[in-house]
Amino acid sequence: MYLSLLFYFIASIAVGSAIFVVLNRNAIYSAVSLVLCFFALAVLYLLLEAYFLAVLEIFIYAGAIMVLFLFAIMLLNLGREEALPRFMQLQRSLSLMLVLIFFFGIFLILFGSSEILDPPVEKFSGGGVYSLGEALFSKYLLPFEIASLLLLVGLIGTVYLAKRKI
Amino acid sequence: MDLLGFIIICVKVLVVFAATMFTVLALIYAERRISAFMQGRIGPNRVGPKGILQPIADGIKFLMKEDIIPASVDKPIFILAPAILLVPAMMTFAVIPFGSNITLFGREIPLQIADVNVGILYILALTSIGVYGIVLAGWSSNNKYSLLGGLRSAAQLISYELAMGLAVISIILLAGSLKLNDIVADQQGYFFSWNVVKQPVAFLIFLVATYAETNRLPFDLSEAEQELVGGYHTEYSSMKFAMFFMAEYANMITAAALTVTLFFGGWDVPLINEASLGMVGVLLSVISFILKMAFFLFLFIWVRWTFPRFRYDQLMKLGWKVMLPIALINIFITAGYLSITALV
Amino acid sequence: MATIIKSYEPTFWDKIYIPALVKGLMVTLRHFFKRKITIQYPDEKHIPPEGYRGLHRLNKYPNDRIKCVACEMCSAACPVDCIHIVPGPSPWEGDKERYPVRFDIDLLRCIFCGFCEMACPEEAIELTEIYDFSNYTRESLLIDKEGLLEVYELTKDRNFYSRVKSKESQS
Numbered sequence: 001m002y003l004s005l006l007f008y009f010i011a012s013i014a015v016g017s018a019i020f021v022v023l024n025r026n027a028i029y030s031a032v033s034l035v036l037c038f039f040a041l042a043v044l045y046l047l048l049e050a051y052f053l054a055v056l057e058i059f060i061y062a063g064a065i066m067v068l069f070l071f072a073i074m075l076l077n078l079g080r081e082e083a084l085p086r087f088m089q090l091q092r093s094l095s096l097m098l099v100l101i102f103f104f105g106i107f108l109i110l111f112g113s114s115e116i117l118d119p120p121v122e123k124f125s126g127g128g129v130y131s132l133g134e135a136l137f138s139k140y141l142l143p144f145e146i147a148s149l150l151l152l153v154g155l156i157g158t159v160y161l162a163k164r165k166i
Numbered sequence: 167m168d169l170l171g172f173i174i175i176c177v178k179v180l181v182v183f184a185a186t187m188f189t190v191l192a193l194i195y196a197e198r199r200i201s202a203f204m205q206g207r208i209g210p211n212r213v214g215p216k217g218i219l220q221p222i223a224d225g226i227k228f229l230m231k232e233d234i235i236p237a238s239v240d241k242p243i244f245i246l247a248p249a250i251l252l253v254p255a256m257m258t259f260a261v262i263p264f265g266s267n268i269t270l271f272g273r274e275i276p277l278q279i280a281d282v283n284v285g286i287l288y289i290l291a292l293t294s295i296g297v298y299g300i301v302l303a304g305w306s307s308n309n310k311y312s313l314l315g316g317l318r319s320a321a322q323l324i325s326y327e328l329a330m331g332l333a334v335i336s337i338i339l340l341a342g343s344l345k346l347n348d349i350v351a352d353q354q355g356y357f358f359s360w361n362v363v364k365q366p367v368a369f370l371i372f373l374v375a376t377y378a379e380t381n382r383l384p385f386d387l388s389e390a391e392q393e394l395v396g397g398y399h400t401e402y403s404s405m406k407f408a409m410f411f412m413a414e415y416a417n418m419i420t421a422a423a424l425t426v427t428l429f430f431g432g433w434d435v436p437l438i439n440e441a442s443l444g445m446v447g448v449l450l451s452v453i454s455f456i457l458k459m460a461f462f463l464f465l466f467i468w469v470r471w472t473f474p475r476f477r478y479d480q481l482m483k484l485g486w487k488v489m490l491p492i493a494l495i496n497i498f499i500t501a502g503y504l505s506i507t508a509l510v
Numbered sequence: 511m512a513t514i515i516k517s518y519e520p521t522f523w524d525k526i527y528i529p530a531l532v533k534g535l536m537v538t539l540r541h542f543f544k545r546k547i548t549i550q551y552p553d554e555k556h557i558p559p560e561g562y563r564g565l566h567r568l569n570k571y572p573n574d575r576i577k578c579v580a581c582e583m584c585s586a587a588c589p590v591d592c593i594h595i596v597p598g599p600s601p602w603e604g605d606k607e608r609y610p611v612r613f614d615i616d617l618l619r620c621i622f623c624g625f626c627e628m629a630c631p632e633e634a635i636e637l638t639e640i641y642d643f644s645n646y647t648r649e650s651l652l653i654d655k656e657g658l659l660e661v662y663e664l665t666k667d668r669n670f671y672s673r674v675k676s677k678e679s680q681s
Binding site: 028029032056068070075 | 240282284290292294298301317320321324344
């Protein structure tokens, strides 16, 4: 009972802050509310007893990536200006249509099955560090290595772009 | 969860919060007094016996002062920033075990607010949140110096978080757990079972990184008075400034507690089995934790009044080119040793 | 011929910096336990050394005659013209004919150079060790003859701050 109340409270924060990210025209405000959104998501993970995932959500998204975003916004001084141009009429109607289709799909799935409104969240052990590590280094070894290779490529590319003369 | 358990947790939260706030006050006094002693002065000694009421007088002064919000700041973020900095600083202490288990009302109560099974990551994640307070404070002040201070601090925190995390990983490898309780349990016994003996390199890296993480000298580039006026809190006054101040000290307390937990056996008293002594053992363990923490807090102040500030490029060089590779090598050696002993 | 001086090459031990850091910490730790040199001013007062140039005084002979003969050497020597003397015939019987009817010093002007003390042929004007005589109004810092004699009474046989008998009165 309490937990589901908490869930709706946190979920509304997550959705509200996500909407604020899109609607706000001040880039810094958007970034800050995105951080809030990440936090709300982390709490949702906590409610699912996926502690590791929750901490990683804060650690990586809120703690590292968004800080760099803020960095860029501040240094480019996008913050105060109304820098974003208004959308063209065509783009607006097109995006509206896409969003409607997307929501229609979600509603279709939602009301298609009766179980989904009260999701039976099973206590799964996937949130633990041990099981996650084991899965990553045995079953999903190849994707894991590919991802790390991708990151390495990205790293080298960044260094190359930032420092042309080596 | 039953009612008693809920009450116990509330009491623990209150006690830890009060203790942290009290330690912050004591630290402000200690900082001024110790710095004075190291400079051949006496320091504050007027308010109360030996001046121990000085921080309270300062607090009253902060409350009474006019709260200036400059005209061209970004008001919502300007007001939010100190809170963003202070709240994670206070929250981090939640997972640190500060004593052995106590038996009250016929149930065993761990002296720790929350035994999170990803304790260390929780702390690292929260300390990385503190950056927002500094960056946003710097940006919203609409002041070049503040912005520079905030950006410097953010870059510094991100850089040193890596070295810190990698130093912690070698400890995690030894304990085989992310739980702080398990790490403390892993170090029970003699002096030689403490991680500082097993992992001296990791300890040094961690120690240096904590100074950078708490923005203390020799790494206080974000508020370098000579270059940046006051850094990110130049435009702040009254209670908002006090919150920055308190956050700095709260961060110091957490860093000291974390150093003790990870490297100095936590609440462990060497050569004594606390569990067999009952209440005395509990008391001894809490006292030993406090004493160890006090030493590291003293070290914070001691270092501040001994070493000059790093230059910014030196800071980055130290973080990325010295501490990061050493930490990686340390992990490699530790992991190699562990896998070899596992094979044998 | 130029000589090549090899600069000090840091060894590995130097490069890890930890011994140097510990050394630095030890320096501050030593100072931590050293005697503190702060003087808690209103409670304990700094005792100026011999020859300190503070507030002026006018000396007297044992028989209460003012040593000053109003020759105005001091006011002539004064670089800031802060001494104002009105001479008059001495009311005492005997040796000296002149004495100051008025003897005013403007302490706000005075630069405490001690030239008056040096110029005085009678050793009548002297600078004492008193240094904390600040006040709220300009008028209160104009000191007259009575004031200067009062200072003499305060300081004639003891140091104003240490309460120790001065050398002159002992001899």
